[in-house]
Amino acid sequence: MADKGITSRTQDFSQWYLDIIERAELAENSAVRGCMVIKPYGYAIWENIQKELDRRIKASGHKNAYFPLLIPKSFFTKEASHVKGFAKECAVVTHYRLKESPDGKGIVVDEDAKLEEELIIRPTSETIIYDTFSRWITSWRDLPMKINQWANIMRWEKRTRPFLRTSEFLWQEGHTVYATEEENIKEVMDMLQMYVDFARDTLAVETYSGRKSESEKFAGAVNTFGVEAMMPDGKSLQFGTSHDLGQNFAKAFDIKFADKDGTVKTPYQNSWGVSTRMMGALIMTHSDDNGLVLPPSVAPIKVVIVPISKDENRDTVMEYCNNIVEELKTEIEEVELDARDFVSPGYKFNEWEKKGVPVRMEIGERDIQNGGVTMVRRDTNEKMFVERSQVLEYTKNLLNEIQNSLLNRSQSIIRNNTHAVESYDGLKTMMKGEKGYAKVYWCGDPKCEESIKAETKATTRCIAEEDVSGKCIYCGKDSKEAWYIAQSY
RNA sequence: CGGGGUGUAGUUCAGUUGGCUAGAACGCUGCGUUUGGGACGCAGAGGUCGCACGUUCAAGUCGUGUCACCCCGACCA
Numbered sequence: 001m002a003d004k005g006i007t008s009r010t011q012d013f014s015q016w017y018l019d020i021i022e023r024a025e026l027a028e029n030s031a032v033r034g035c036m037v038i039k040p041y042g043y044a045i046w047e048n049i050q051k052e053l054d055r056r057i058k059a060s061g062h063k064n065a066y067f068p069l070l071i072p073k074s075f076f077t078k079e080a081s082h083v084k085g086f087a088k089e090c091a092v093v094t095h096y097r098l099k100e101s102p103d104g105k106g107i108v109v110d111e112d113a114k115l116e117e118e119l120i121i122r123p124t125s126e127t128i129i130y131d132t133f134s135r136w137i138t139s140w141r142d143l144p145m146k147i148n149q150w151a152n153i154m155r156w157e158k159r160t161r162p163f164l165r166t167s168e169f170l171w172q173e174g175h176t177v178y179a180t181e182e183e184n185i186k187e188v189m190d191m192l193q194m195y196v197d198f199a200r201d202t203l204a205v206e207t208y209s210g211r212k213s214e215s216e217k218f219a220g221a222v223n224t225f226g227v228e229a230m231m232p233d234g235k236s237l238q239f240g241t242s243h244d245l246g247q248n249f250a251k252a253f254d255i256k257f258a259d260k261d262g263t264v265k266t267p268y269q270n271s272w273g274v275s276t277r278m279m280g281a282l283i284m285t286h287s288d289d290n291g292l293v294l295p296p297s298v299a300p301i302k303v304v305i306v307p308i309s310k311d312e313n314r315d316t317v318m319e320y321c322n323n324i325v326e327e328l329k330t331e332i333e334e335v336e337l338d339a340r341d342f343v344s345p346g347y348k349f350n351e352w353e354k355k356g357v358p359v360r361m362e363i364g365e366r367d368i369q370n371g372g373v374t375m376v377r378r379d380t381n382e383k384m385f386v387e388r389s390q391v392l393e394y395t396k397n398l399l400n401e402i403q404n405s406l407l408n409r410s411q412s413i414i415r416n417n418t419h420a421v422e423s424y425d426g427l428k429t430m431m432k433g434e435k436g437y438a439k440v441y442w443c444g445d446p447k448c449e450e451s452i453k454a455e456t457k458a459t460t461r462c463i464a465e466e467d468v469s470g471k472c473i474y475c476g477k478d479s480k481e482a483w484y485i486a487q488s489y
Numbered sequence: 490c491g492g493g494g495u496g497u498a499g500u501u502c503a504g505u506u507g508g509c510u511a512g513a514a515c516g517c518u519g520c521g522u523u524u525g526g527g528a529c530g531c532a533g534a535g536g537u538c539g540c541a542c543g544u545u546c547a548a549g550u551c552g553u554g555u556c557a558c559c560c561c562g563a564c565c566a
Binding site: 086089165219224226341353364 | 490525527528563564566
């Protein structure tokens with residue numbers, strides 16, 4: 001079941017992984033660790049993800065905007081629990097100028113150019129956006145205010161892992177302001193569901209979603225709801241969150257509006273985001289020992305055609321291939337003809353497998369004589385011969401079939417790795433072995449949660465069921481809630 | 490911040506009790522032969538052995554210091 005190989009590959013930089021990203025080498029003595037360069041092929045995957053997410057976000061009524069990278073320290077400290085949650089992982093800008101070193105060796109910070117107030121490189125943008133909102137919002141007519149930002153952010157994590165926790169990462173953060181609590185909470189849940197649907201339909205990743213515990217919630221939020229995916233090694237990956245901010249930030253940033261009844265009121269807010277981390281979920285969920293496996297919906301190249309020819313018949317083969325490319329492109333944009341004649345077909349097969357292209361066509365003299373093409377699907381490595389006249393129709397169906405099949409596999413992984421656990425000993429055994437999600441009763445006491453974490457490394461991921469009755473797995477007291485708990489990234 | 494480890498070619502690494510002009514594989518460049526699962530031959534380019542100081546006739550190798558990175562923890566909306 002668990003493929004430890006895939007997981008370990010996301011933690012080091014093996015060869016095939018280097019097709020997508022590489023470790024940033026910023027400088028010989030740079031203290032910046034855990035930044036990554038996203039290569040063109042990797043970025044193309046991200047762009048496909050962005051495109052579909054952006055469509056869904058706009059469909060929910062949000063408009064894209066952009067706010068500054070640098071946040072004055074004073075903004076940052078306005079909401080008490082927010083600053084407490086992020087303070088330990090912030091990069092701080094203190095100066096605005098360099099100068100030649102007095103000893104003539106290189107460049108040093110000009111101490112005369114010290115900023116009066118330090119600037120924080122955004123670890124998230126609530127504070128700078130809400131400072132702006134306080135000026136944008138004056139009347140009930142300005143609400144709801146629905147804004148989304150695509151940006152990079154920086155968190156100085158003590159330990160980084162490629163994709164899963166990098167110092168700098170790309171994300172999308174949505175910020176909404178409502179006049180009423182009901183509207184606000186509805187959207188918190190709607191956006192959570194949007195992420196669940198996106199993961200399922202586009203990434204072919206099945207998830208659990210629901211409310212987070214007090215200790216796991218966003219710094220400054222009333223409630224946080226998370227989306228969790230199961231990785232092949234039995235650990236859970238949180239790849240999206242939706243926060244009910246209540247009036248916490250509105251009060252801290254003095255966001256007010258005059259309502260229809262003439263009184264001045266404080267609005268309600270929510271925020272939600274997903275990051276390049278979900279590319280980690282995508283890679284770990286689907287890939288195998290031969291490299292990436294990409295769902296067609298996000299694959300930069302959906303079909304690759306590898307011509308197999310010798311000098312004598314190159315023209316014939318290429319003409320046949322070009323003809324097929326032309327036909328495919330009428331309905332499938334992402335088709336690539338690998339016309340390089342300086343690498344062997346075997347090399348190409350391997351290379352496109354590493355890159356996770358869903359469908360490969362191998363076309364040589366033999367196929368032409370048989371009146372068709374050889375097709376190979378990446379997810380199962382199954383080879384098939386398809387009549388020339390059927391190629392377009394067959395390819396479209398095959399791409400759908402691959403998308404569905406990857407989702408089915410993800411669904412069985414999450415299902416097969418979820419177990420209702422009654423006894424604490426059972427939980428300990430599970431977390432030492434196969435891991436996965438334990439569905440347990442928990443009384444809600446943070447002390448039980450903390451002890452479970454200390455003894456099993458498992459944390460509460462999200463609530464599984466409310467209004468049920470059972471006994472807390474740790475203390476045995478009455479519990480009305482079942483929770484998914486797991487070790488996590 | 491604790492524990493462990495590593496710094497030698499673009500990459501991964503070898504380099505013996507200190508000893509000759511510092512090596513291999515992959516990658517890269519050129520020419521030729523190849524091409525249905527990571528082709529082969531020949532010729533080439535490529536190194537301040539992390540840095541500093543020390544011991545020695547002699548240091549990639551030993552010592553001290555320093556810097557950087559990796560792994561395991563702790564931490565992580």
